[in-house]
Amino acid sequence: MPGKSVKVVVAAVVAAGALAGCGGQTRVGTAALVGGDRITVTSLDQTVRDWRGQFKDDPVANQIRANSSGLAPGLADQESETDMExxxxxxxxxxxxxxxxxxxxxxxxxxxxxxxxxxxxQRGGAGSITLASGLPRSRTRDLARFIATQTAVMQKFGADLGNAQSPLTVQAAQQWGLKFQKAARDMHIKINPRFGRYDAAKVDIGPVVYDLSSAETGTDGA
Structure with missing residues (x-):
């Protein structure tokens, strides 16, 4: 299933450098390559700056994020080291x-x-839920589409969307997770080591783990 940031979103809705990697280097200023689609460091920086400015002034977003992360209200916005990732x-x-x-x-x-x-x-405000996920309100439509995509795919797999505990829904969710992991592997996702390394099994970005062959080159060892 999607990583920790996406899990915050789903829970909320239900309840309320140079880039190096497999194939060598890409252009300076790239935050990620996803199936040939480039996310730039500049656009990522702007996204996070916009989010920080909006999040601190939205008490609903702070409460949703706090409830999902286990932090006390008002402390969730102190996780600045993980904002970019x-x-x-x-x-x-x-x-x-x-x-x-x-x-x-x-x-x-x-x-x-x-x-x-x-x-x-209806479950807390689309803008606030988007902020709680770690993205600015301008990304609300993208987030809604992501959730809608999961809904549509799970429905094809036989999910009973009216019953989250139904065996059919659980099975469909498992299929979604497996398909998501496979797609992530097939897309050969590359992350700028500044931000970590994409783990296709967890479908999330985690810390770079260097080995003896890559520690001096700055590659992610992929």
Whole structure:
């Protein structure tokens, strides 16, 4: 299943340098490459700056994030060391989800994303939920589409969307997770070592682990 940042989002909705890696280096200023799609450091920096400015002034977002992370209200915004990694992980996983849908032959109409946004508004506010996930309000539509994509794919796999505890829903969720991991592996995701390393098994960005052959080169050893 998607990593920790995405889990915060799903829980909220339900409850309320140079880049180096496999194949060598890419252009300076790249935060991630996802199936050939480039996320720049500049755009990531701006995304996180926008998020920080909005998040600190949104008490609902702070409460949602605190409830999901186990931090006391008002302390969630102190996790600054993970802001960049969390935002980048979501931006990467948005692209992976699109690949999962394509591989499964599932289309995600705009109407389903609209319905998801409306649901988020009913469960604490779409903008606040987006902020709680670690992204600015401008990314609300992207987040809604991600959730809508998971809903559509799980529905194809036989999920009973009216019963989250149904064996059919649990099985569909497991299939979604496996398809997500496979898509992430197939897309050969590369992360700038400044931000960590993408783990396709966890579909999340974690710390770079250097070995003797890569410690002096700055590569991620992929």
């Amino acid at each position: 969390g935002a980048l992980s979501l931006l990467v996983n948005f692209r992976v989800a699109d690949r999962v849908a394509r591989d499964a032959g599932v289309s995600v109409p705009d109407g389903l994303a609209d319905q998801t946004t409306a649901l988020m508004d």
